[in-house]
């Protein structure tokens with residue numbers, strides 16, 4: 001069984017507050033870039049599936065040539081191979097453009113199963129995998145917290161929605177996005193890092209997968225920083241904790257938030 | 259033309275966030291000079307009556323045995339039928355797990371522009387504009403569309419819950435024309451995880467605990483829960499508290515947890531790391547309880563008490579009980 005894991009390179013979450021509107025407009029993000037943290041769960045699950053089934057795993061990313069670092073992280077964790085879709089010559093796309101490119105790459109790999117993260121910490125769409133599934137005409141299950149079983153061409157999973165846990169079975173090939181509850185991603189081993197650092201990762205320009213510039217159905221405009229939360233914290237003083245509590249309750253009742 | 263809203267249902271009936279979206283949909287439809295259609299899917303049309311008081315022009319009841327349980331492919335197919343039947347140019351859902359996946363799948367199948375988890379909507383020069391909060395709530399962007407159909411999922415609590423009025427709108431029915439063979443997913447089991455707790459995303463008040471409870475985590479979160487219960491609030495937590503096993507992940511607030519937008523957020527024993535702030539910085543009023551006066555959370559808080567949460571929380575609970583007559 002061939003499993004493709006989709007990984008994106010995204011800014012280090014600790015540096016997201018420093019990302020400026022100009023960075024986003026120009027696409028040149030001035031931040032340390034890492035593997036999207038949600039995608040580590042997908043990578044880990046691909047590796048764990050290898051312990052349960054006969055699995056060949058490949059990580060695929062679409063991004064600038066720098067995104068190979070995210071792929072190397074996946075390799076260092078233990079996936080079998082990696083491939084980059086180079087989008088540097090591509091402009092005017094949107095999430096469906098990314099999905100179309102990834103779908104084409106998945107098809108070229110002859111995958112039986114696609115694993116993805118829940119969402120990217122930059123675009124926050126939680127949608128690219130739906131686009132991949134729609135392009136391929138494959139079933140999709142999102143927010144998966146456990147892969148129960150893969151047999152007879154069916155995959156059975158548990159997933160969480162608000163207020164309920166569902167057990168769902170779909171035929172393969174399928175697209176699965178995983179949630180944080182599914183596993184505990186490993187840290188790459190020293191040996192893994194050494195091996196990954198030497199790996200030569202094949203790169204395919206998006207155009208070769210039939211993806212054209214300007215194909216986006218949406219544009220981002222008026223990109224801006226949210227208004228800074230301008231608060232002057234009122235520190236509640238008082239001789240006793242009871243007095244402080246009473247004063248805070250007064251203030252909150254006056255704010256009409258209770 | 260019309261603005262179509264998917265009215266989501268779960269084991270408790272209509273998901274209230276759908277009404278928030280429907281309220282806004284009426285404004286958008288008015289600005290576009292068109293009508294609002296509320297789509298109710300299921301094996302029967304009983305939910306239609308509970309939607310009429312929220313004022314859609316049409317309640318479209320799409321019914322069939324195939325739609326008895328929510329299944330992504332079946333619901334997407336039924337909504338495509340609805341889009342066709344009423345000539346929808348705007349499709350809105352609440353950005354719940356199901357609302358997000360069904361909106362994404364529908365948009366992708368229709369090759370339509372999609373704005374996920376939008377926090378605001380408006381009409382500008384006769385066109386829909388959605389506002390998104392991206393980069394984990396560190397950047398805002400207006401999303402404009404160049405597709406004939408525009409699909410948006412709307413983050414819960416972005417719009418006020420409309421007041422129900424006299425039942426209006428005609429109920430129309432639509433056959434989804436689907437058979438069981440068209441549906442790829444089999445739902446083997448649905449287990450309710452609903453413990454009657456108020457959910458974080460719907461809560462107007464949240465009381466959260468962090469690593470500051472470490473000296474006695476069980477007692478610490480019991481104190482958090484007691485205050486929450488007096489206030490009718492949801493219980494939240496930092497990732498440090500979740501990772502330490504003090505409380506399940508579903509309570510986690512922040513970048514890798516939930517984004518919340520309550521009127522009041524009380525953070526007890528939480529330092530205010532940026533990944534936590536990313537999830538709750540949009541709260542109207544923030545209260546910090548922390549024994550370290552230098553904790554970064556105080557920079558974002560409106561009110562602060564410097565002190566030990568094991569003393570402050572019970573005092574606050576007692577005081578609220580007194581004032582709220584509980």
Ligand SMILES: Cc1cc2nc3c(=O)[nH]c(=O)nc-3n(C[C@H](O)[C@H](O)[C@H](O)COP(=O)(O)OP(=O)(O)OC[C@H]3O[C@@H](n4cnc5c(N)ncnc54)[C@H](O)[C@@H]3O)c2cc1C
Nearest residue numbers: 468469470496497498512513514515527528529534549567
């Ligand atoms: C990729 C990534 C994603 C992340 N996502 C999230 C997320 O979604 N949500 C999240 O919360 N974090 C997230 N984090 C973690 C985040 O960086 C912090 O580590 C975490 O928020 C710290 O939790 P805390 O404030 O409870 O703990 P600490 O930072 O340890 O703070 C504990 C606070 O409690 C105070 N305290 C101690 N004892 C008491 C007492 N008795 N009474 C009162 N105060 C007391 C201390 O002064 C201190 O300020 C993420 C990190 C990464 C790298």
Ligand SMILES: Nc1ncnc2c1ncn2[C@@H]1O[C@H](COP(=O)(O)O)[C@@H](O)[C@H]1O
Nearest residue numbers: 006007062116117119120125126127128
């Ligand atoms: N450029 C990309 N390259 C590879 N995978 C991606 C890319 N963008 C999104 N994904 C995958 O799709 C998931 C959802 O991303 P998003 O829809 O952007 O929130 C991510 O967690 C990844 O697994």
